Amino acid sequence: MLIGVPKEIKANEYRIALVPAGVEAMVRNGHQVMIERGAGEGSGFGDDLYREAGAEVVDTAEEVWARAEMIMKVKEPIEPEWPRIREGQLLFTYFHFAASEPLTRALMDSGSVAIAYETVQLESGELPLLTPMSEVAGRLSVLEGAKYLERFYGGRGLLLGGVPGVLPARVVILGGGVVGTNAAKMAAGFGAHVTLLDVSLPRLRYLSDVMPANVELLYSNRYNIREQLPKADLLIGGVLLPGKKAPSLVKREDLKLMQPGAVIVDVAVDQGGCVETIYPTTHEDPIYVVDDIIHYAVANMPGAVARTSTLALTNATLPYAVRLANEGWNAACRADAALALGVNMAGGRITYEGVAEAFGFDWVPVGTVLGEG
Secondary structure: OEEEEOOOOOOOOOOOOOOHHHHHHHHHOOOEEEEEOOOOHHHOOOHHHHHHHOOEEEOOHHHHHHHOOEEEOOOOOOHHHHHHOOOOOEEEEOOOHHHOHHHHHHHHHHOOEEEEHHHOOOOOOOOOOOHHHHHHHHHHHHHHHHHHOOHHHOOOOOOOOOEOOEOOOEEEEEOOOHHHHHHHHHHHHOOOEEEEEEOOHHHHHHHHHHOOOOEEEEEOOHHHHHHHHHHOOEEEEOOOOOOOOOOOOEOHHHHHHOOOOOEEEEHHHHHOOOEOOOOOEOOOOOEEEEOOEEEEOEOOHHHHHHHHHHHHHHHHHHHHHHHHHHHOHHHHHHHOHHHHOOEEEEOOEEOOHHHHHHHOOOOOOHHHHHHHO
16 A cells, blocks of 8 residues: 655644654555655654655655555644545544534545544543543643743743742643543642542542542532632643534633633643633644633644654554555454544545534444445
């Protein structure tokens, strides 16, 4: 199979979907790899490293899209890339379809096969291709939140961990999954006072065993969230419903409960966000203010630490990518139920229920599509 890796063109996205070691693995398995010139530079991987690994380095994205049977990316295709997608072409990347109807319609119209990293799901419920980026984003959410609490940015002028004689800042985290857990560990390590909310009692019991003493755990419901908002110097949204739009847990009117200069970092913005007033921002222009509350909503947070993120991501995605190339997407997904859950779209039909539900589109079970192959 011919695998193509175009350069990411989303604003300030420096990651790449395949490192040189991944190229070597593909070549060992009898495949060809085509990399767009300069695609790896943002992550510290120059063209010569890809050539040495056995890749063909080409000058344009157009050539990559036109020739490749499978496209590997990091972020979803954006509008300039949509016309390049071919019928039957396999795309393996993050999509987050439920947050964008135009993207969903564009991929339906293309007739391509869209396998989304974020919905590949093991029987245990783990999301193995989302986890590494959730770990990065969870940790970054605290670093970014701490920065924008500084008075220079309009924040409350608080040091996250305080100093002797001065109380630490209060961090409230919505969601006890991978993002929330990593955010809580990071914030607690800085010495902040942390409250983490989740709807799963088994998850809360687990977290009570592993979290340090300055992390309090609270069952998540509307009442408890509103009770915490006046105390929150930094609010982190880390709620995830795989493949679906994130629930809106903090309403516009709730912002009045928060203290002026408080900061919201909504990591769930990729899936529409769990704060009603959130919308995606970029690394170049990361914040905006609503009702005196600073909102940070960069939709590709891990891109800020591109080398760490690229290595972490490709460690997870490469085994699945090799399987797709070796067996073809249909056979690979029939043999692997976790990978089959990654199929969000095929031949113009939506095969992931959460995506169809988000926009009221028709849904075809993925098993039906796989059985046709």
